[in-house]
Amino acid sequence: MSLxxxxxxxxxxxxxxxxxxxxGCAVVRRFxxxxxxxxxxxxxxxxxxxxxxxxxAILHTGFxxxxxxxxxxxxxxxxxxxLEIHESRNLPLVRTGALVCAWNDDEAERLESIxxxxxxxxxDGLTLLSGAEARRTMPALSDxxxxxxxxxxxxxxxxxxxxxxxxxxAVALGARxxxxxxxxxxxxDDIWHLETSAGPVSARAVVNTAGLHGDTVDERLGFAPxxxxxxxxxxxxxxxxxxxxxxxxxxxxxxxxxxxxxxxxPTAFGNVLIGPTAEEQEDRNRAAVDARTLQxxxxxxxxxxxxxxxxxxxxxxxxxxxxxxSKAYRIFVRREKRAITLGGIRxxxxxxxxxxxxxxxxxxxxxxxxxxxxxxxxxxxVPNLAETRERDWQRPDHGEIVCHxxxxxxxxxxxxxxxxxxxxxxxGLRRRTRAGMGRCQGFYCHARLAEMxxxxxxxxxxxxxEDRNR
Amino acid sequence: MSGxxxxxxxxxxxxxxxxxxxxxxxxxxxxIVLLEREAQLGGATRHCSHSPFGMREFGxxxxxxxxxxxxxxxxxxxxxxxxxGHSVVGLGMDGSVEVATHRGVEAMTARRIxxxxxxxEQPRAARLLPGDRPIGILTTGTLQAYVAFxxxxxxxxxxxxxxxLVSLSAVLTCLTxxxxxxxxxxxxxxxxxxxxxxxxxxLVGIPFRKGVEILDILGSSRVxxxxxxxxxxxxxxxxxxxxxxxxxxxxxxxxxxxxxGVDAGxxxxxxxxxxxxxxxxxxxxxxxxxxxxxGGWAFREGRAVGAAIAQDLESGSPAADHxxxxxxxxxxxxxxxxxxxxxxxSAALRQFxxxxxxxxxxxLSLTIDGRTVWHGRGRWxxxxxxxxxxxxxxxxxxxxxxxxxxxx
Numbered sequence: 001m002s003l004x005x006x007x008x009x010x011x012x013x014x015x016x017x018x019x020x021x022x023x024g025c026a027v028v029r030r031f032x033x034x035x036x037x038x039x040x041x042x043x044x045x046x047x048x049x050x051x052x053x054x055x056x057a058i059l060h061t062g063f064x065x066x067x068x069x070x071x072x073x074x075x076x077x078x079x080x081x082x083l084e085i086h087e088s089r090n091l092p093l094v095r096t097g098a099l100v101c102a103w104n105d106d107e108a109e110r111l112e113s114i115x116x117x118x119x120x121x122x123x124d125g126l127t128l129l130s131g132a133e134a135r136r137t138m139p140a141l142s143d144x145x146x147x148x149x150x151x152x153x154x155x156x157x158x159x160x161x162x163x164x165x166x167x168x169x170a171v172a173l174g175a176r177x178x179x180x181x182x183x184x185x186x187x188x189d190d191i192w193h194l195e196t197s198a199g200p201v202s203a204r205a206v207v208n209t210a211g212l213h214g215d216t217v218d219e220r221l222g223f224a225p226x227x228x229x230x231x232x233x234x235x236x237x238x239x240x241x242x243x244x245x246x247x248x249x250x251x252x253x254x255x256x257x258x259x260x261x262x263x264x265x266p267t268a269f270g271n272v273l274i275g276p277t278a279e280e281q282e283d284r285n286r287a288a289v290d291a292r293t294l295q296x297x298x299x300x301x302x303x304x305x306x307x308x309x310x311x312x313x314x315x316x317x318x319x320x321x322x323x324x325x326s327k328a329y330r331i332f333v334r335r336e337k338r339a340i341t342l343g344g345i346r347x348x349x350x351x352x353x354x355x356x357x358x359x360x361x362x363x364x365x366x367x368x369x370x371x372x373x374x375x376x377x378x379x380x381x382v383p384n385l386a387e388t389r390e391r392d393w394q395r396p397d398h399g400e401i402v403c404h405x406x407x408x409x410x411x412x413x414x415x416x417x418x419x420x421x422x423x424x425x426x427x428g429l430r431r432r433t434r435a436g437m438g439r440c441q442g443f444y445c446h447a448r449l450a451e452m453x454x455x456x457x458x459x460x461x462x463x464x465x466e467d468r469n470r
Numbered sequence: 471m472s473g474x475x476x477x478x479x480x481x482x483x484x485x486x487x488x489x490x491x492x493x494x495x496x497x498x499x500x501x502i503v504l505l506e507r508e509a510q511l512g513g514a515t516r517h518c519s520h521s522p523f524g525m526r527e528f529g530x531x532x533x534x535x536x537x538x539x540x541x542x543x544x545x546x547x548x549x550x551x552x553x554x555g556h557s558v559v560g561l562g563m564d565g566s567v568e569v570a571t572h573r574g575v576e577a578m579t580a581r582r583i584x585x586x587x588x589x590x591e592q593p594r595a596a597r598l599l600p601g602d603r604p605i606g607i608l609t610t611g612t613l614q615a616y617v618a619f620x621x622x623x624x625x626x627x628x629x630x631x632x633x634x635l636v637s638l639s640a641v642l643t644c645l646t647x648x649x650x651x652x653x654x655x656x657x658x659x660x661x662x663x664x665x666x667x668x669x670x671x672x673l674v675g676i677p678f679r680k681g682v683e684i685l686d687i688l689g690s691s692r693v694x695x696x697x698x699x700x701x702x703x704x705x706x707x708x709x710x711x712x713x714x715x716x717x718x719x720x721x722x723x724x725x726x727x728x729x730x731g732v733d734a735g736x737x738x739x740x741x742x743x744x745x746x747x748x749x750x751x752x753x754x755x756x757x758x759x760x761x762x763x764x765g766g767w768a769f770r771e772g773r774a775v776g777a778a779i780a781q782d783l784e785s786g787s788p789a790a791d792h793x794x795x796x797x798x799x800x801x802x803x804x805x806x807x808x809x810x811x812x813x814x815x816s817a818a819l820r821q822f823x824x825x826x827x828x829x830x831x832x833x834l835s836l837t838i839d840g841r842t843v844w845h846g847r848g849r850w851x852x853x854x855x856x857x858x859x860x861x862x863x864x865x866x867x868x869x870x871x872x873x874x875x876x877x878x
Binding site (some may be wrong): 045213238240241242285286287288289290291294295310312313314315316317318323345352391395396397398399400401404405407425439440441442443444446447448453458459461462 | 507509555557559572573574575577590591594595596598599600601602603604608609611612615616618620622623624625626652686687691692710719721723726727734737754
């Protein structure tokens with residue numbers, strides 16, 4: 001197989017989408033559905049190599065989004081579309097609800113205004129609860145809880161399968177995915193001539209969804225910088241599945257001016273997540289964890305839910321959010337150059353991606369000729385990885401279980417490797433199957449995965465035999 | 471055996487599980503089902519290259535997978551119903567287990583369940599190591615599986631972290647498979663393996679450093695370097711992998727995810743002197759009780775617990791009350807952590823097994839109902855086996871505890 005499944009060079013595309021995060025995947029799908037001949041180009045070996053690989057996997061309502069903002073409208077539109085399409089794409093929706101938890105009187109007083117904002121934002125299902133009432137819905141919460149705002153419709157989803165489903169659908173409609181293709185430069189002379197590290201690409205329009213590199217891509221397209229990415233690192237701890245019985249709901253803090261704060265929440269995969277931190281840094285590529293911060297997250301988690309104390313750690317990770325000078329989404333349209341920039345999409349990108357995609361198509365219609373008639377294709381279901389729905393290991397004839405901690409079958413791994421959007425690196429395989437994501441982190445299955453993925457990944461798990469003695 | 475699938479279901483086909491099955495059969499227990507999730511028996515011995523197995527149990531020496539094959543032969547010969555490719559995914563509280571096979575999911579029941587799921591090394595995440603998360607950071611068990619099962623190597627110039635016995639085995643595995651470790655580092659101020667074994671890296675020309683702190687792991691796709699602090703100086707070593715050795719932990723997920731729970735000290739199930747849990751339908755033996763002992767130890771322990779299960783099935787009397795054994799820092803764990811009011815002399819575990827969290831000097835004492843019945847004074851090291859006989863008087867005790875009087 002090839003990491004570059006098609007050669008796009010000879011084609012002229014209606015639109016080139018730059019950056020295969022969740023927003024890029026959603027945008028290329030929307031354009032493909034609208035009949036566009038679309039290409040998604042990505043500098044990494046796989047989708048979700050940047051900001052989109054590390055988030056808290058919450059499908060937000062927008063209850064705490066800035067009132068009347070574009071962000072709010074797009075979260076609501078994106079969420080609505082997710083609710084409409086998730087069943088047919090086999091994507092999970094874990095209806096956990098959230099509790100915004102106040103741990104003292106000051107915070108408790110602020111809950112009322114948060115609820116007011118939420119109602120003004122058009123969100124139903126907001127209920128102010130006393131500490132005792134909130135703990136009845138989640139008994140493991142610390143008895144120090146003063147009060148809480150219940151947000152009924154905050155849900156948990158699979159943050160990696162959703163974008164994969166979007167892109168798979170686009171590919172089924174004829175869109176192309178070009179990876180390991182960093183955008184180097186772009187020149188517009190009525191069509192865009194994009195120079196990438198994997199060769200030239202021509203397109204009538206471009207959409208910049210480059211996340212952490214959104215400003216750089218704008219510059220390489222020849223635009224004066226409208227915003228500057230200031231990466232904000234978030235570290236997370238993932239606890240063992242044994243923790244999940246204590247955390248049936250998303251536990252949000254009362255936000256401060258500075259940060260949204262540390263969230264404790266269940267994952268669709270049956271773990272518990274604690275994070276993120278908010279650490280400003282210059283580096284756009286490096287998202288390192290550090291022991292002191294991870295310990296602080298563990299300590300904070302067990303303050304909020306005392307039963308989490310001593311719970312084994314399954315995984316730790318860190319991601320960068322593409323923050324900018326402003327909290328708002330940084331959306332720019334250059335009509336005369338048929339270019340759209342969707343920048344500064346931070347933690348709400350998973351929720352708003354489908355809304356952003358619709359928005360981008362609307363913006364595109366303001367400057368571009370009408371696209372070919374909209375295409376129809378059957379929805380492309382993706383393999384389910386959530387514990388709330390049937391997994392492959394529960395069905396017969398899966399071959400064998402390869403990853404015992406996450407119960408990943410040989411059939412699932414082989415299907416991922418043979419899929420229309422196969423994993424380009426080990427992280428991509430993990431996100432598509434959960435192999436090696438469990439409590440032993442590959443102690444039992446890593447060698448087997450090295451064997452199964454030979455010749456398939458940009459960075460192989462095993463080193464070459466002939467190089468070994470060098 | 472009315473209405474159950476087996477007299478005893480054993481979960482895990484390493485040395486302890488097979489030994490338990492053989493002993494149960496030897497004592498005439500009819501239907502023993504041994505569930506193993508891998509395709510072969512042997513557990514960790516399948517890929518362990520550092521020590522030979524089998525001398526005490528079979529009178530000859532086996533290496534690697536051949537020991538597992540011998541276990542398989544013995545199990546077949548003695549009528550243990552071995553089912554490989556059977557992954558137990560849940561424990562009920564009533565003697566039932568949920569099993570995943572290539573056919574899907576099924577439930578099985580037995581009069582007794584014995585869990586022998588062994589131990590594994592702690593991965594990078596659970597150790598809260600700092601830095602990037604590229605590929606090439608793995609444990610000795612994983613490295614051995616690369617080499618033994620697939621003839622693959624994950625790196626050429628790894629940094630080796632740890633100085634337990636298994637760390638030295640890791641050095642050997644590297645050297646014999648074309649990899650050259652750049653250094654062996656230990657975060658504690660002293661090596662964990664005994665001299666002269668701890669001199670080994672130096673003898674083969676690999677730097678060994680103690681009291682090292684890992685400050686950073688660097689690498690975008692594969693490991694590129696590790697930054698260490700040693701003697702208040704920081705240094706960046708180029709390498710293409712990080713091999714995490716030792717820091718074993720019981721593979722006790724089945725207990726952790728069930729109401730049976732795990733013991734805070736050992737991270738395995740809390741058992742009594744027969745390897746029996748507070749829930750009397752469940753037993754455990756081998757390295758799931760505590761990490762980590764040799765394959766031979768696990769075999770003998772499994773056999774002893776198997777004998778206790780056979781006795782229990784034969785006697786048919788209800789399980790007696792139990793007391794918990796208390797202990798304090800720097801004692802890390804005590805196995806058994808429970809003592810039932812029943813004869814100690816015929817018990818499976820005749821000794822308390824202890825480990826220390828850290829190096830300490832002082833007097834360790836065992837008190838039963840306020841009376842010191844055993845004490846030992848000296849220097850105690852982490853990850854070393856400490857054995858204290860369980861006195862007969864423990865069976866009638868109301869309070870059993872280990873105390874430690876530390877000396878500067």
